[in-house]
Amino acid sequence: KTGSINVTLHDNKEESLQHLTEDLHSCSLNGLSQQMGYKLLDHPQCLQTLPQSSYHSSKQQLYGLYQHKAYQFWPARFVWRCLEVSLSLSSSFNVFTQIQVDSIQRSPTQIQLSYTNLKSNLSSTLICSKVIYCTNAWTPKLLPHIYKHSKTLVPIRNQVILTSPVSEIIKDNLSLAIHVNPGHDQYYFYLIKRADGRLIVGGRVDDAGKEIDGHGGELKEFDQRAGEIEKFLVEMWPGLKQEGMKVEKTWRGVMGWSKDQNPFVGKLGEREWISAGFSGEGMSKCFGAAKHVADMVVDGTTNKEWLMSYDPLRFVG
Numbered sequence: 001k002t003g004s005i006n007v008t009l010h011d012n013k014e015e016s017l018q019h020l021t022e023d024l025h026s027c028s029l030n031g032l033s034q035q036m037g038y039k040l041l042d043h044p045q046c047l048q049t050l051p052q053s054s055y056h057s058s059k060q061q062l063y064g065l066y067q068h069k070a071y072q073f074w075p076a077r078f079v080w081r082c083l084e085v086s087l088s089l090s091s092s093f094n095v096f097t098q099i100q101v102d103s104i105q106r107s108p109t110q111i112q113l114s115y116t117n118l119k120s121n122l123s124s125t126l127i128c129s130k131v132i133y134c135t136n137a138w139t140p141k142l143l144p145h146i147y148k149h150s151k152t153l154v155p156i157r158n159q160v161i162l163t164s165p166v167s168e169i170i171k172d173n174l175s176l177a178i179h180v181n182p183g184h185d186q187y188y189f190y191l192i193k194r195a196d197g198r199l200i201v202g203g204r205v206d207d208a209g210k211e212i213d214g215h216g217g218e219l220k221e222f223d224q225r226a227g228e229i230e231k232f233l234v235e236m237w238p239g240l241k242q243e244g245m246k247v248e249k250t251w252r253g254v255m256g257w258s259k260d261q262n263p264f265v266g267k268l269g270e271r272e273w274i275s276a277g278f279s280g281e282g283m284s285k286c287f288g289a290a291k292h293v294a295d296m297v298v299d300g301t302t303n304k305e306w307l308m309s310y311d312p313l314r315f316v317g
Contacts, residue, residue, distance in 0.1 A: 004070035136256035165197030264312035
C-alpha cells in the first residue's frame with residue numbers, strides 16, 4: 001500500500017477540474033471511488049505533497065486526485081498466478097504462447113481464427129464458439145472494419161526508465177501521475193519509487209514523433225527517448241541533477257490508444273466481446289472491465305453505466 005496522486009497542471013482551472021472529475025467518474029464505474037478513498041485536492045494541498053518540486057515557482061495551478069488506499073503490485077506475477085489457478089481448476093484449459101492471430105472468419109455457428117506460430121513459422125486454425133478480444137494495440141489488425149478507420153484505435157509507443165537511487169521527492173513516496181495541459185497538446189508522466197530508492201518513470205508526449213505504417217494500422221511512434229523523461233524529472237525536481245541521478249535502464253512498449261482515451265469494453269456480436277484500447281490506464285480499469293465482460297459472457301448481465309461510457313461500437317456508423 002503506497003497511496004497515489006494524479007495531478008493536472010493547466011492554465012485553465014475549469015479544464016483541470018473537468019479532467020479530474022472525469023477520472024473520478026471512471027473510478028466510480030469500476031466501483032473504486034468509495035472503496036479506495038478518493039479525494040480532490042486544490043493547489044496548496046498539491047504543493048504539500050510535492051515539497052521539492054519546481055511547481056512552487058510556477059504560475060500555473062495544480063489540482064489533484066488523491067487515493068490513500070492505492071496499492072502497487074507486480075502484474076507479471078499476478079498473470080502467472082491466474083494461469084496457475086485456471087490450470088488447476090480445469091484439465092481442458094489450454095494456453096497458446098508465441099502465436100499471432102492473423103485473420104478471423106465467422107459463420108452462424110462458430111468463429112475460425114487463423115494464426116501463425118512465431119517460433120516455427122507454421123500456420124494453423126482454431127475453431128471457437130466464443131471470442132474475447134483482449135488485444136489492445138493489435139485490435140485494428142483483427143477488427144479493421146470497426147477500429148481501423150478514423151484513428152478509432154491507434155497503437156502508440158510508451159517509454160519507461162529506471163533511475164539510480166534518489167532522495168524523497170514526493171511526500172510519503174506516493175505514486176504520482178502528472179497530466180500537463182490535459183485535452184490539448186498534452187504530455188503525461190507517471191512514476192513510482194521503489195524500496196531501494198530508484199524511480200520507475202514512464203510517459204508520453206502528444207506532439208513528438210512521427211507516424212509510420214505498422215501491421216495494417218497506424219503506429220504513432222513517439223520520439224520519447226530516455227532523455228525526454230530525464231529532462232522532465234530534473235525540470236520538476238532540480239535537486240535530482242545535483243544528486244547526480246542517472247538512467248540505469250530504459251524500455252518501450254506499445255499501447256492501444258482510443259480516439260476519446262476511453263477503452264472499448266462490451267459485446268461486439270453474437271459470439272464476440274472486447275476489452276481493449278485502455279490508452280495507458282489499463283491498470284486502473286482492466287479489473288472492472290474483465291468482470292464486466294465475464295458477466296456478459298456468462299449470463300448476459302450488462303452494466304448500463306459501462307455501456308454508456310465504454311460502448312465498443314460508439315464510433316461505428
